[in-house]
Amino acid sequence: MPSLSHDAFDLHSADQVPDSYSWPSSVLHDHPAAAPDSVDSIPVIDISSPSAASLVGAACRSFGVFYATGHGVPSDLLGDVESQARRLFSLPLHRKLLAARLPGFLSGYGRPPLSSFFPKLMWSEGFTLAGDPLDVSGDIWSHDQYSLFCEVTEKYKRWMKRVAEKLLNLMLHSMGLDDEMTDRAGLMKEMILAVDALQLNSYPPCPEPEKAMGMAPHTDSGLLTVLHQNGGAHGLQILRGENGSCPARWVAVPPLAGALVIHVGDLLQILSNGQFRSVRHRAVVNAAEHRISVAYIIGPPEHVKVGPIRRLIKAGQSPMYRSVTWPEYLAIRARLFDKAIQCVELPAK
Ligand SMILES: C=C1C[C@]23C[C@@]1(O)CC[C@H]2[C@@]12CCC[C@@](C)(C(=O)O1)[C@H]2[C@@H]3C(=O)O
Numbered sequence: 001m002p003s004l005s006h007d008a009f010d011l012h013s014a015d016q017v018p019d020s021y022s023w024p025s026s027v028l029h030d031h032p033a034a035a036p037d038s039v040d041s042i043p044v045i046d047i048s049s050p051s052a053a054s055l056v057g058a059a060c061r062s063f064g065v066f067y068a069t070g071h072g073v074p075s076d077l078l079g080d081v082e083s084q085a086r087r088l089f090s091l092p093l094h095r096k097l098l099a100a101r102l103p104g105f106l107s108g109y110g111r112p113p114l115s116s117f118f119p120k121l122m123w124s125e126g127f128t129l130a131g132d133p134l135d136v137s138g139d140i141w142s143h144d145q146y147s148l149f150c151e152v153t154e155k156y157k158r159w160m161k162r163v164a165e166k167l168l169n170l171m172l173h174s175m176g177l178d179d180e181m182t183d184r185a186g187l188m189k190e191m192i193l194a195v196d197a198l199q200l201n202s203y204p205p206c207p208e209p210e211k212a213m214g215m216a217p218h219t220d221s222g223l224l225t226v227l228h229q230n231g232g233a234h235g236l237q238i239l240r241g242e243n244g245s246c247p248a249r250w251v252a253v254p255p256l257a258g259a260l261v262i263h264v265g266d267l268l269q270i271l272s273n274g275q276f277r278s279v280r281h282r283a284v285v286n287a288a289e290h291r292i293s294v295a296y297i298i299g300p301p302e303h304v305k306v307g308p309i310r311r312l313i314k315a316g317q318s319p320m321y322r323s324v325t326w327p328e329y330l331a332i333r334a335r336l337f338d339k340a341i342q343c344v345e346l347p348a349k
Pocket residue numbers: 106112113114115128197199218219220221222297333
């Protein structure tokens with residue numbers, strides 16, 4: 001029996017926040033919120049422009065996140081994937097639980113996996129589509145009901161892969177690697193067999209948003225994440241200045257029409273030998289709107305070991321991290337969560 005069913009609580013019909021979902025204010029306000037028009041504004045980059053590589057590189061070094069415009073994804077498709085996600089989340093809880101994520105599986109419905117590292121529950125639900133979307137939607141819907149969902153999510157994944165490859169290329173070029181070097185290192189060729197997943201996130205309106213956490217602070221583990229967030233509802237925040245001299249603060253990343261939000265993941269931090277930093281982020285909730293976000297997470301093929309690219313290690317320096325495959329890294333995260341990156345760090349020589 002799926003593990004979620006015995007204690008499932010329907011967030012959509014809640015009129016108060018139960019104790020198990022009520023986060024201490026000291027955790028919710030562990031860092032101050034940045035002023036909206038401060039120096040922290042997230043870069044907006046047209047990734048089709050000739051200067052894209054250097055702008056992307058600067059954003060990945062300084063913020064670990066940026067908005068991408070000029071990505072080419074049809075706006076109809078962005079609307080369609082969101083409405084298909086909304087259609088799925090609008091089903092009654094007992095229907096969604098038919099696709100509950102089973103232990104040891106990536107795909108399915110439930111709380112995001114990071115939930116197990118926190119003493120309080122998050123005000124969100126999610127569907128992870130790691131392979132064929134039919135594996136999940138076929139447990140809930142009949143053929144007539146799931147066919148459009150599968151068509152849209154498959155098309156969306158194909159577009160996302162194209163965008164992710166373009167971004168990875170720009171990122172590698174920004175680190176001084178040309179086409180020949182990336183081809184020789186096999187990096188871009190390997191990405192044909194990349195492992196990817198769509199994470200559909202739903203944050204139902206919350207009666208007491210000041211007590212709840214939508215998605216707890218975390219970094220994403222893959223190479224990069226391409227996030228689509230719907231029109232009106234704000235929620236995403238990044239932690240800025242975590243390792244710097246200024247005090248850290250939460251910076252809002254509001255939806256920007258037509259733009260996708262790009263996050264640097266832990267594996268990209270490893271690949272870049274620490275030049276890029278994965279970005280810690282979280283999602284807060286609101287009382288009025290049902291917020292939906294769609295995250296496309298991409299990593300290397302299962303067998304590929306990711307370690308610092310040799311060309312990026314300057315003479316006399318040593319690699320900062322040991323090489324790991326994505327499944328190995330996910331297994332470390334499942335044990336250590338946000339200490340995982342430290343676990344693969346190598347001592348400086
Ligand atoms: C491939 C994956 C990355 C992910 C864990 C997963 O197996 C499927 C869900 C992904 C997600 C989405 C929400 C945040 C996150 C930290 C989580 O708990 O589940 C990420 C995971 C990750 O990036 O490690």
